Amino acid sequence: MATIKLNIYKKVDNKQVIEKTYTAEGYDIMLGTLEDFLNIIDVDKLQDKAEVTKMALKGMKKIKPLLLDIFPEATSEELNRTKLKELLNVIIEICAAAGEALDLLNTGKN
Numbered sequence: 599m600a601t602i603k604l605n606i607y608k609k610v611d612n613k614q615v616i617e618k619t620y621t622a623e624g625y626d627i628m629l630g631t632l633e634d635f636l637n638i639i640d641v642d643k644l645q646d647k648a649e650v651t652k653m654a655l656k657g658m659k660k661i662k663p664l665l666l667d668i669f670p671e672a673t674s675e676e677l678n679r680t681k682l683k684e685l686l687n688v689i690i691e692i693c694a695a696a697g698e699a700l701d702l703l704n705t706g707k708n
Contacts, residue, residue: 600691600694600695600698601621601622601623601691602621602622602623602668602688602691602692602695603619603620603621603688603691604619604620604621604665604668604669604672604680604684604688605618605619605680605681605684606618606619606620606672606676606677606679606680607679607680607681608679614681617679618676620669620671620672622668622669631664631667632696634660634664635660635664635692635693635696637657637660638653638654638656638657638660638661639653639657639689639693640653641693644690644693647683647686650686650689650690651682651686653689654682654685654686654689661685661689662674662677664692665677665688668692
C-alpha cells in the first residue's frame with residue numbers, strides 16, 4: 599500500500615519549519631468518497647501539476663474533509679498550515695491508493 603504523508607508547518611524565526619508529519623499507510627477509500635473525489639479530480643491530468651492545482655483549488659471544500667478522514671488526528675487548523683505544493687502530492691498519493699484499491703477489486707483479493 600502507498601504511504602500518504604502530510605506535513606504541518608509552523609513559523610520559527612520567519613521561516614516555515616515542519617511541526618509534525620502525519621502518515622497513513624494507504625487509504626481504504628469508501629465508494630461515496632471516491633465518487634466525490636472523482637467529481638473534482640480528472641485522473642487523466644494527474645501528471646500535470648498546474649491542472650492538479652486548479653482541480654484542488656476548485657474542490658477544496660471536498661478535499662479538506664477527505665484529508666481529515668485520512669488523517670483523523672489532524673485538525674482543520676493544521677490543514678491550513680500545509681503547503682499547497684505538498685498538498686498536490688498528497689492528492690496524487692490518494693489517487694494512487696484509490697487505484698490500488700480498485701486493482702484489488704479486479705483481482706478479487708481483499
